[in-house]
Amino acid sequence: MSASHPNRFTNHYQCPCGCSWHDDSPHTNDDRCPRCGTACQPEASEDIEQDVPPDRFKEPPP
Numbered sequence: 283m284s285a286s287h288p289n290r291f292t293n294h295y296q297c298p299c300g301c302s303w304h305d306d307s308p309h310t311n312d313d314r315c316p317r318c319g320t321a322c323q324p325e326a327s328e329d330i331e332q333d334v335p336p337d338r339f340k341e342p343p344p
């Protein structure tokens with residue numbers, strides 16, 4: 283069939299409380315602030331067309 287992975291987006295959010303975060307999703311959907319729970323629309327969304335390597339989820343050393 284077609285690609286095994288759907289098109290994904292990295293959505294960037296910024297909450298009025300000052301918390302900012304990003305999340306990968308197949309859609310540019312709203313997300314809830316992990317700190318206060320407010321539903322926020324993404325202020326920016328990046329297309330991710332290529333496969334995401336597992337290394338992407340590793341945090342860089344301090």
Ligand SMILES: [Zn+2]
Binds near residue numbers: 301
């Ligand atoms: Zn918040």
